[in-house]
Amino acid sequence: MASRPDYGSASYGDAFSRINALVIVGEAMADRHFRRLAALLPQDREELRRLGAMEGRHAAGFVGCGRHLGVTPDLALARRLLAPLQQQFDACESEGDVVGCLTLQCLIIECFAVAAYRCYLPVADPYAAPITAAVLQDEDEHLGYGEQWLRQRLEAVREPLERCCRQAVPAALSLLQALQADLEAIAIAPLELIAEFVVCFQEALEAIGYMGLPE
Numbered sequence: 001m002a003s004r005p006d007y008g009s010a011s012y013g014d015a016f017s018r019i020n021a022l023v024i025v026g027e028a029m030a031d032r033h034f035r036r037l038a039a040l041l042p043q044d045r046e047e048l049r050r051l052g053a054m055e056g057r058h059a060a061g062f063v064g065c066g067r068h069l070g071v072t073p074d075l076a077l078a079r080r081l082l083a084p085l086q087q088q089f090d091a092c093e094s095e096g097d098v099v100g101c102l103t104l105q106c107l108i109i110e111c112f113a114v115a116a117y118r119c120y121l122p123v124a125d126p127y128a129a130p131i132t133a134a135v136l137q138d139e140d141e142h143l144g145y146g147e148q149w150l151r152q153r154l155e156a157v158r159e160p161l162e163r164c165c166r167q168a169v170p171a172a173l174s175l176l177q178a179l180q181a182d183l184e185a186i187a188i189a190p191l192e193l194i195a196e197f198v199v200c201f202q203e204a205l206e207a208i209g210y211m212g213l214p215e
């Protein structure tokens with residue numbers, strides 16, 4: 001396990017301003033995605049609105065974590081970094097690709113969130129740790145929703161699911177690359193995070209009914 005960083009140091013605060021922003025903007029984006037999904041899937045509307053509201057609370061919780069450390073999140077950078085995923089969701093939505101929208105949020109972004117929070121939890125400051133632990137449980141539930149929805153329709157969703165993954169997985173991984181130095185500065189090993197994402201994604205695909213990664 002990585003050693004605990006000096007949460008009050010200038011270098012920690014500087015790195016955290018970018019990581020914290022990515023988390024806040026990512027949670028707000030997830031909130032928006034679930035609300036859009038609620039409109040696309042009326043039969044699950046209430047459930048999806050509930051999941052979206054959880055994301056809104058996650059964003060607020062992480063705003064508090066930045067504030068607690070006296071850090072101003074670099075929201076403009078985070079919006080720029082998350083733009084490819086945002087644009088992919090919007091494109092799927094405008095094409096009527098509901099499976100793509102659902103795969104992007106409930107499989108890839110949730111796997112990414114689970115992996116990131118699993119790696120952050122052991123090195124989080126004492127204020128952020130319980131917030132992160134609670135959020136992690138929620139993200140597991142969101143991932144479970146996505147797995148179940150996709151599993152029930154596996155043959156019908158296979159093609160759009162694979163198309164979505166081919167575009168979104170590299171986009172998610174390039175986010176990590178952009179923040180590599182900042183992850184190291186807050187005591188997260190970037191390679192460990194990638195490994196965690198791969199494990200989480202593989203498990204999700206198996207839960208859906210794939211025997212392995214899509215071709």
Ligand SMILES: [Fe+2]
Pocket residue numbers: 027030054055058113135138139
């Ligand atoms: Fe969340």
Ligand SMILES: [Fe+2]
Pocket residue numbers: 030055110113138139142
């Ligand atoms: Fe989530």
